[in-house]
Amino acid sequence: MRKYIATGIIIILAIAIILFVTPLKTIRIEIRDPLDDGTVYVLQEYLPDAIGYANGGLPGALIGNAVGGDHVVVSRGLYRFSLKGWKNQDITLHLYCLMKNATPEKLVIYVVNDFGELPSEQIGDPHDVSDIWYLNVTGYRVGTVTPEVGRWFVVNIPGSIVFQYLTEDKYISFMVVLSNENSLYSHFGIATYEYAEEANIAKPYITWKTPILP
Numbered sequence: 001m002r003k004y005i006a007t008g009i010i011i012i013l014a015i016a017i018i019l020f021v022t023p024l025k026t027i028r029i030e031i032r033d034p035l036d037d038g039t040v041y042v043l044q045e046y047l048p049d050a051i052g053y054a055n056g057g058l059p060g061a062l063i064g065n066a067v068g069g070d071h072v073v074v075s076r077g078l079y080r081f082s083l084k085g086w087k088n089q090d091i092t093l094h095l096y097c098l099m100k101n102a103t104p105e106k107l108v109i110y111v112v113n114d115f116g117e118l119p120s121e122q123i124g125d126p127h128d129v130s131d132i133w134y135l136n137v138t139g140y141r142v143g144t145v146t147p148e149v150g151r152w153f154v155v156n157i158p159g160s161i162v163f164q165y166l167t168e169d170k171y172i173s174f175m176v177v178l179s180n181e182n183s184l185y186s187h188f189g190i191a192t193y194e195y196a197e198e199a200n201i202a203k204p205y206i207t208w209k210t211p212i213l214p
């Protein structure tokens with residue numbers, strides 16, 4: 001009798017472990033296309049009119065304030081990822097900090113409506129890029145980070161926010177803004193697809209966890 005009770009307890013324990021300690025695996029998705037990341041930069045003298053460029057071809061995204069030619073330029077980072085296979089999980093964004101200049105404070109990360117593929121280079125005269133520049137206004141602020149140069153940093157995004165901003169073809173987009181972007185010469189540099197290719201490091205990527213068992 002005692003033997004049957006012991007066996008029963010072991011079986012119940014085994015079922016409990018399977019139910020409550022479901023093993024998880026990490027799904028990792030790197031940015032897919034070089035034009036899925038880049039920057040939008042504007043001439044500070046015209047703000048709040050956003051006059052400048054969107055550019056997806058640069059090896060690195062400058063986040064903040066810098067001098068370009070005779071002008072002070074304010075720049076923001078843009079990243080978009082294809083989340084094929086995502087099923088409502090929370091996700092984590094992974095980006096790599098390359099450098100900093102002057103006194104940048106924090107990076108503010110927004111989930112934004114999709115900006116689509118970026119131009120491959122700076123084209124023509126400075127023009128109205130307000131449709132991209134102001135995406136943070138309708139975006140969702142997911143967090144702030146103080147990155148360290150030469151290190152990866154992460155931002156967690158709730159699944160419900162991903163669901164809210166995901167496009168029909170399963171793209172999720174981010175904008176990275178410097179908290180003190182009007183502070184002269186203050187900026188961080190973050191790796192893009194192009195930088196990662198040249199430097200042979202991982203491209204910007206997203207992770208989420210999913211059960212190993214179906």
Ligand SMILES: [Ca+2]
Nearest residue numbers: 034037038056
């Ligand atoms: Ca790019």
